[in-house]
Amino acid sequence: MRLLDRYILKEVVAPCFLGFVVYTFTMVMDQILNLSELLVRKGATLSDVAHILLYFLPGITAFTLPMSVLVGLLIGLGRLSTDMEIVAMRASGISLYRLLRPVVLFCGAGWLLSSGLSLYLAPWSNYRLMQILYRVAFTQAKEQIKPRVFNESIPNYVIYIQDIPATGESWKGVFICETQKPENPRIILAREGRFQINMEKRQAYVELKDGITHSFSRSSTNPENYEMTKFESSAEEVDASSLFPQVEVQKRDREKDIRELFSSIREREPKREPTRSLWIEVHKKFALPFSCIVFGLLGLPLGIVNKKGGKSTGFVLSIGIILYYYILITTGEKFAEEGKIAPFLAIWAANITLAVAGLIFLVHSARERSFWGFLRRRAAEVPGPAAATLRRAASNGRSGGIVLRVPRIFIKFPNILDRYILRRFGFIFAMTFSSLAMLFAIITFFELIDDALDNHKPLYLILKYIYYYLPQMLFYMQPVAVLIATLVAFGLLSKTSEVTAMKACGLSLYRISLPVILAAATLSGAAFYIQDYVLPRANRKANALRNEIQNRPVQTYYQLNRTWMRGLGNRIFNYNYYDSERERFNQLSVFDFDPEEFTLVRRISAVNASWRGNQWLLDKVWTREFKKGQTSGFKIIPRMTIDLPETPGYFFKEQKMPDQMKYLELKNYVSELALSGFDTVKFRVQLAQKLSFPLVSLIMAILAVPFSFMMGRRGALYGIGVSVGLAMVFWGTLGVFRSLGYVQVLPSFLAAWSPNIIFAIVGLYMLFTVKT
Structure with a gap:
């Protein structure tokens, strides 16, 4: 390798590495906070966090490496052009085509590294990342249950937790509505509880301590049929599958390496099953790494003509080219998925257009002709007002005008x-x-x-x-x-x-x-x-x-769209529907509880409830009062008014x-x-x-x-x-x-x-x- 080649490589490698670090850090910046919280607060092991970061990086680097190649060329060659070193090389008889050798060598190395990542390492790491995230999410699924929020992610259960201490190990004040049998719902209140997961059996349990179960039959015409059961401890198995990400044994197309993709194609073609999505992934795994070569063809002429802006303009220019490239390839992918164009053309169109543009720029730069000047001259030949405007711009003429001198203010x-x-x-x-x-x-x-x-x-x-x-x-x-x-x-x-x-x-x-x-x-x-x-x-x-x-x-x-909500003080509301315009509830239930013991003190049920003046008017009501875990009073009332601090506006306010x-x-x-x-x-x-x-x-x-x-x-x-x-x-x-x-x-x-x-x-x- 000659001295000139080593010198060019030295100039482009440093900004390439810097761009790689900047792009990669930008993409993982949000993950740093999440991983630190996962490690410190949620109890994940250091090994898990390290593996998540390790498996996350290959997919990111396969994306950022071609971008870094372009940045390195534009900034490195831009620096040579700004310091007039390109002019000195040309004055010494060195052709622009001679500079292609170190550029092709540099881009070829980027292409090989990116190909290894895209074809093999990134798909493997993405699949391993999904598996480890599933395992961590499984063990940390209880974190999805937040205090003072009605959680309905577990089928047939509505869970409300008064408080969760900072340790996150137990719940304080648990309210559960279990509706596995809609005609006979159960209300469970307990002083303490916790969420337990058996990962091997993939089972989840809600363990409760010192609680009472309330149940009655909605189908019964007599609301006096009401059952209460005390318990010191209880464990209920729940279907918590919705809390965990679903991992299938079969990999998705984007998580297969190139050999697995071709194997899937060979399996599907005899069965006449669709293979379009597989071919799209195949072409993406080859096209994205090849962009390093395309960016080399484009970066060389653009880098050497970038004299005024230097490194800063090269960085901005690289972002613009990258934005164009990925928008084009994404649009093509969508058209290919819809069957409007062939997968090859959809994925390779961005490479083809930029490669053609790079060759045109390269030829004009080698001839020391301005490509933009060429376009202006051709466009100026077109008759009409536009031509006159371009000719005036090309002549750099300035029209006369009045010069006003304003006194300078110090x-x-x-x-x-x-x-x-x-x-x-x-x-x-x-x-x-x-x-x-x-x-x-x-x-x-x-x-x-x-x-x-x-x-x-x-x-x-x-x-x-x-x-x-x-x-x-x-x-x-x-x-x-x-x-x-x-x-x-x-x-x-x-x-x-x-x-x-x-x-x-x-x-x-x-x-x-x-x-x-x-x-x-x-x-x-x-x-x-x-x-x-x-x-x-x-x-x-x-x-x-x-x-x-x-x-x-x-x-x-908006609480309007919820059927469960917490009221002011120690009160919970449940209703089927709330009409905000008429200020009217359908099937309203009100639960008042003791915050210290976390037991019910009163339960009100009404078929309808509407706002009248400054009170709630309830129709077809029954009320039940409790004391020390026993019923202390029961009434059936056709119609009653009740003073509650929650006005209609409370049920429509934004949460x-x-x-x-x-x-x-x-x-x-x-x-x-x-x-x-x-x-x-x-x-x-x-x-x-x-x-x-x-x-x-x-x-x-x-x-x-x-x-x-x-x-x-x-x-x-x-x-x-x-x-x-x-x-x-x-x-x-x-x-x-x-x-x-x-x-x-x-x-x-x-x-x-x-x-x-x-x-x-x-x-x-x-x-x-x-x-x-």
């Missing part, structure tokens, strides 16, 4: 130097932020495309989901973008000796970094606003759309989860739960995080400033690498401390604020000790 801050630094920081921040947004859109689209196709859902639902979930992901990505922008902006200023010039003019590093610190503080303020006024509604919309795409029951957030509440809403919710004696540990951690997390952008800027000045003249790539490393450390720390707060190892304040405090102290110490 502003002490931000001065011209502050605005220069802010422009540099703002450009890199906007570029990074938009790139991460496009990357997230691509990742999410491919994450849900299989569900949409399997469930025959239109693709626009995925786009709507991305639209509504994007604010949440950008909320998480904003600190990373601030970190990268700060490190790269000051890194580039240091590399070009502009920081040295500023210091020579008497400016300290503190004064130089002030506009970026203030900009980060402004972004933190914007994060507070987004968290309170944008995310709650957007998250609810996104959750509903995701459930629709995956064919899950759409979660309702929100903590992450869908504003700060003050969650604060009031925590106070209400605490007054009722419930465990509020998790909610207090989430409340504290609503104040701590928006400030992460400011913390990242404080941390990045001294790092950027310490990098010296190493440049942007080094800064991006450092920023990704810091982001990974911070994200892991955030997840661990949050989980420690959930299990009460740390107070809620420290669980939420410790990562900020630790990284802020480190950043401030480095900032005050850096030479200035």
